[in-house]
Amino acid sequence: MSAHDLGAAPVDAPAGGVPVGAGLRVGVLALQGDVREHAAVLTALGAEVVLVRRASELDAVSGLVLPGGESSVMDKLTRRFGLREPLRERIAAGMPVYGTCAGLILLADRLLDGIAGQQTLGGLDATVRRNAFGAQNESFETRLAVPVLGAEPVAATFIRAPEVVEVGAGVEVLARLADGRIVAVEQGPLLGTAFHPEVDGETRFHARFLERVRAAA
Numbered sequence: 001m002s003a004h005d006l007g008a009a010p011v012d013a014p015a016g017g018v019p020v021g022a023g024l025r026v027g028v029l030a031l032q033g034d035v036r037e038h039a040a041v042l043t044a045l046g047a048e049v050v051l052v053r054r055a056s057e058l059d060a061v062s063g064l065v066l067p068g069g070e071s072s073v074m075d076k077l078t079r080r081f082g083l084r085e086p087l088r089e090r091i092a093a094g095m096p097v098y099g100t101c102a103g104l105i106l107l108a109d110r111l112l113d114g115i116a117g118q119q120t121l122g123g124l125d126a127t128v129r130r131n132a133f134g135a136q137n138e139s140f141e142t143r144l145a146v147p148v149l150g151a152e153p154v155a156a157t158f159i160r161a162p163e164v165v166e167v168g169a170g171v172e173v174l175a176r177l178a179d180g181r182i183v184a185v186e187q188g189p190l191l192g193t194a195f196h197p198e199v200d201g202e203t204r205f206h207a208r209f210l211e212r213v214r215a216a217a
């Protein structure tokens, strides 16, 4: 499904008719990765979306999505664009953030199997292993139970995905694969998934992120 299709897809407004993102201005870190897909989902949920490439754009948003892509490249680009420290400050100050795949890697306090010198932004008290699924399983789709999102399972696409190998006491595990591996977590305003709901028309994680943004505002 293309970003255009996602943007055009009707999304049911919640009871009462007001979209979950109405009146909220949120960002998508737009240095690299699947920026358009996230922007389309957030727009469909009623939010105003800012593509964040510089600190002044970060200042203008009250929540941020870290997209999928390549975490080592995003790490380098956040430093080159002078975004690393502003991002760390906003995360430390409690800004709601949703990271998918490479974005989850960026959020994690501890990283295994990064490239030499690779850093994360941190904030999420978790250890994440990059490219955790071997060559035969580099990309796969599955349906996942995510009880906090309701009874309907989540369609989850994994693309050279990380896994969460350890979490601190303050982190809630939202979903595991059948083999027990942790693939969705939440710690206060920080939400992370190893997979890509934005490519499957799955909007519930983004809606949950937007609810956090509204609560923090």
Ligand SMILES: NC(=O)CC[C@H](N)C(=O)O
Pocket (backbone or CB within 6 Å): 067, 068, 069, 070, 071, 072, 100, 101, 102, 103, 105, 130, 131, 159, 160, 161, 162
């Ligand atoms: N789909 C993805 O975001 C892949 C993540 C990528 N393997 C990384 O290390 O950042």
